[in-house]
Amino acid sequence: MPSQNVGRVAQVLACHLVQPTALHELPPDIDQFVGRSIEVQQVLALVNHGEPDPKPKPTIVCITGQVGVGKSALAIHLAHRLRTNFLEAQFYVNLRSTEQPSRSLNDITLSLLRAWGVAEASIPIDPHERTQLFQAALSHQPILLVLDNVENAQIHNLIPTQMPGIVLITSRKALSLENAIQLELTELAETEAIELLHKLVNRDIIHLTMNVAKEIVELCHCLPLSIHLTAGTIKNQPAKALANYVEQLRQQHKSIQHLHSAYATIRPSFTLSYQQLAPQAAQLLRRLGLLNDAHFTLSLAAALLDVDLDEAKQLVEQLVDVNLVKRIGGDHYQVFHDSIRLLARRLSATEESIATRQTIRLRVSQWYSTTCGIMNLGLDVQTRSQVTQTLNQTRQQPTSKAEQQLAKGVLTWFEREYLSLMMAIEWAVQAESWSLVVDFARRLALFFTAHAHWQDSEWLHRVALEATRQLADRQAEAELLNNLGNLCVYQSDLDRAETLYNQSLTLLKELGLKNSAAKTLTNLGVLHLQKGRSQSAQEAWQEALNSLPADSSEQQYLNRWMQSTDPSLWQLLTEEMPDRRVSQSFFQSMGKAIKRFLTNESNE
Numbered sequence: 001m002p003s004q005n006v007g008r009v010a011q012v013l014a015c016h017l018v019q020p021t022a023l024h025e026l027p028p029d030i031d032q033f034v035g036r037s038i039e040v041q042q043v044l045a046l047v048n049h050g051e052p053d054p055k056p057k058p059t060i061v062c063i064t065g066q067v068g069v070g071k072s073a074l075a076i077h078l079a080h081r082l083r084t085n086f087l088e089a090q091f092y093v094n095l096r097s098t099e100q101p102s103r104s105l106n107d108i109t110l111s112l113l114r115a116w117g118v119a120e121a122s123i124p125i126d127p128h129e130r131t132q133l134f135q136a137a138l139s140h141q142p143i144l145l146v147l148d149n150v151e152n153a154q155i156h157n158l159i160p161t162q163m164p165g166i167v168l169i170t171s172r173k174a175l176s177l178e179n180a181i182q183l184e185l186t187e188l189a190e191t192e193a194i195e196l197l198h199k200l201v202n203r204d205i206i207h208l209t210m211n212v213a214k215e216i217v218e219l220c221h222c223l224p225l226s227i228h229l230t231a232g233t234i235k236n237q238p239a240k241a242l243a244n245y246v247e248q249l250r251q252q253h254k255s256i257q258h259l260h261s262a263y264a265t266i267r268p269s270f271t272l273s274y275q276q277l278a279p280q281a282a283q284l285l286r287r288l289g290l291l292n293d294a295h296f297t298l299s300l301a302a303a304l305l306d307v308d309l310d311e312a313k314q315l316v317e318q319l320v321d322v323n324l325v326k327r328i329g330g331d332h333y334q335v336f337h338d339s340i341r342l343l344a345r346r347l348s349a350t351e352e353s354i355a356t357r358q359t360i361r362l363r364v365s366q367w368y369s370t371t372c373g374i375m376n377l378g379l380d381v382q383t384r385s386q387v388t389q390t391l392n393q394t395r396q397q398p399t400s401k402a403e404q405q406l407a408k409g410v411l412t413w414f415e416r417e418y419l420s421l422m423m424a425i426e427w428a429v430q431a432e433s434w435s436l437v438v439d440f441a442r443r444l445a446l447f448f449t450a451h452a453h454w455q456d457s458e459w460l461h462r463v464a465l466e467a468t469r470q471l472a473d474r475q476a477e478a479e480l481l482n483n484l485g486n487l488c489v490y491q492s493d494l495d496r497a498e499t500l501y502n503q504s505l506t507l508l509k510e511l512g513l514k515n516s517a518a519k520t521l522t523n524l525g526v527l528h529l530q531k532g533r534s535q536s537a538q539e540a541w542q543e544a545l546n547s548l549p550a551d552s553s554e555q556q557y558l559n560r561w562m563q564s565t566d567p568s569l570w571q572l573l574t575e576e577m578p579d580r581r582v583s584q585s586f587f588q589s590m591g592k593a594i595k596r597f598l599t600n601e602s603n604e
Helices: 003-016 037-049 071-085 105-116 127-138 153-158 190-200 210-219 224-234 239-255 267-275 279-288 298-305 309-321 338-351 354-376 381-391 399-416 418-430 434-450 454-471 474-490 494-511 514-530 534-546 554-564 568-574 584-597
Strands: 059-064 089-094 143-150 166-171 181-184 295-297 325-329 332-335
Touching: 037 059, 037 071, 037 166, 037 181, 059 071, 071 089, 071 143, 071 166, 089 105, 105 127, 105 153, 127 153, 143 153, 190 210, 190 224, 210 224, 210 239, 224 239, 224 267, 239 267, 267 338, 279 298, 279 309, 279 338, 295 298, 298 309, 298 354, 309 325, 332 338, 354 399, 354 418, 354 434, 381 399, 399 418, 399 434, 418 434, 418 454, 434 454, 434 474, 454 474, 474 494, 474 514, 494 514, 514 534
Parallel strands: 059 166, 059 181, 089 143, 143 166
Antiparallel strands: 295 332, 325 332
């Protein structure tokens, strides 16, 4: 990578890097938390004064209620009140069960096992085996687990059965979980709702009489989310504008009386908040609703509107000012509540044309593809060292530790953005943007391999293969056939892998692409070795060595590829050889020869 690009790449990587899930990871406590004292005391009493049980089992609390009533806020507040009781670990998981696509229980279990410190190689692919490992790993450990936005009782697999801890669950409806304490939240008491409203408005500018405050919270149904939205709209308005707002809220309230929707009670406050936005800020909110996740960065916001970062920041801050978006830190933001994002998505469907929405989705796909390409540089063996040196200038960590942290941070970014990435690929396919689909397949290969996302990897490679044929790009087709062969090897489907490698090799030889052919030949040699064909392995490797001139520029290209593969492949060449026709020393020398051979860079 040219040195002038390293600084820019490092800057982008640093912006997006995500720290791996820690053992003590809760969202920040709610600054303006009000009320719920009875529920809080009930849960605290269960934990602090419950009867000791000779058989350890978790205390399960299900917090239910309508949209906007404050379920998540109460769960997070309780978690912070209880965290000193559970110093071993505190986990928060948003299942996003009311959205499509939601997070799968298998992926959530995987994330929790990683956070617990289970090595990647020790985590089973089979969902049942993975659940068993999760139950065993967390048994007898006093942990606190928050499961937010749960749709059904299938989450019982996420609850360690022999854990002397507490599980806080939020859901819109009651869940049938054995021995669970059910807390059904209703609207705030009027005095509590007024207290919350006063906390949220700028009392130096706006004076709320008791009668006005009472009417506002009544029109907000005493729901915390509606009050937050209303406060964001009126907090800096003079008294004259306040009177006008209350009248508008009355009219909005009348309009929803016969509306049957889970979001009906928060719609009046949301609608007035949306209507007072500047046109571009309103447009940004609608387009944020199209995204698969509430979290976003300034650069993604800029892509949604096709504006520069400075303009994007001004518009995002307008949304922050009216409580529609909240800051997370740095260039990272989050839509204040999932319900706001879903209502914004509905506005996009009515106020933006189908063609416009398709254009926006394709732009988002392009942003994710570009960002994937940059993040992938933190996984590639060659570029990772360059980027680490730049990032490490101020930290002065040992190089190996800094590289390891970079790789973990990049992998965690890929995992956090996983559902969004898959949706971005779907959008690219729908738009028949075939070159973009091929780019995704290339840029996600290392991540898919590192975290064993075999099913999605195979789907993407098959779609990308069809894309190469649409583009008549035979070189990309050969490359993807080779990658599909690797995927089959990882899943022990060696016969299919051999067919794919041979198809790739035939294309590459026809195209005269010697360095790529050498790469596939090396793969084929490893496969022959795994099948016990030592002579065939020797022949494939010898052909790979002979296909390129010694000390040529093509050699570094092959080197970059070899170093990005699983080092355990080389271990296969030096172990368990007694029953084979070629000695261990031959494979050791052959491996060293290939490693020496792969030393210089190539641009084929």
